[in-house]
Amino acid sequence: MTSVEAAATAAFQISVQPSGRAFSANAGEAILAAAIRSGVGLPYGCKDGACGSCKCKKLSGIVQHGEHQSKALSADEEAAGFVLTCCAKPLSDVVLESRQVTDESAFPIKKMPVRVASLVQKSPDVMQVRLQLPAADTFRYHAGQYIEFILRDGARRAYSMANAPHTQAEMPGLELHIRHMAGGKFTDHVFGAMKEKEILRVEGPFGSFFLREDSDKPIVLLASGTGFAPIKALIEHMQFKGITRPTRLYWGGRRPNDLYMHDWVLARAADMPHLTYVPVVSNALPEDGWRGRTGFVHQAVLDDCADLSGHQVYACGAPVVVDSARATYCAQRGLPPEEFYADSFTSEADKHGA
Known part of the structure; x- marks a missing residue:
């Protein structure tokens, strides 16, 4: 039996640092699928090699990547040892580094x-x-x-x-x-x-997009379009649990009617003194009568926050918004990469794009 044939029939041990969590992946099984099956919560989003949410560092071992988009994992990143767990299949025991291992799959x-x-x-x-x-x-x-x-x-x-x-x-x-x-x-x-x-x-x-309640850091919630849906659930949960960490919600749309529950958010902000709401519209027309903030919603956060080093950011919506926010907040505002939590709304067109 060749080494490739052996790999095709083996089960491999996957370990995650620094948590020490471990699970086994069957031959030909993606690491993420094995983690979900085993109740180990690795971060992920689209599960289809398109969004990059599951990207983490491989400390040791050999994997074979299935089809994925270069924006999710570039050739340089792969050469540097990064993997997409949603489409990486192990060919040996593997040790990963991921600080977002959680128990959400419980x-x-x-x-x-x-x-x-x-x-x-x-x-x-x-x-x-x-x-x-x-x-x-x-x-x-x-x-x-x-x-x-x-x-x-x-x-x-x-x-x-x-x-x-x-x-x-x-x-x-x-x-x-x-x-x-x-x-x-x-x-x-x-x-x-x-x-x-x-x-x-x-x-x-x-999904691994949910509030990390063991932190007391101030929160930035960033939503574009229907990326507001899970953010709405987070706000309801925070109010129910009495979580009063300083929180700023930035919700962006092209036109004012894209902020389709604007009045709901205003009412919640009135009831939650720690919650600040910043609606942002990028393509308002004169007939819209919009008098609020304009421009790109991720840029509004940059304009308002000189330092994000002590914050957590929860971003949800169009991939271009999430990707731009992740890059600029970490590089320009000192946000620790492990404190950026995202759910990129990747459409079927996005998944099959270049």
């Missing part, structure tokens, strides 16, 4: 049927969808995590829960904010033929 990942409870159009291209869960089931998740719809052909579409877990006690079900992508197989259905009481299949919870 909540079981399950598949279940859900029923469309309501459809409310919040803006011309954003639908608030409420899903009713099976009556006898419990669904536990962290505010900020997401579920995946499993479509009839096996394709998947991921959407973050916009309501915090504690809201299940008063109004069982999940709230999602779905943006219409013209020509999108799933969103065309949401904005066209979808009706209340329709049955869908989902799986979750997924």
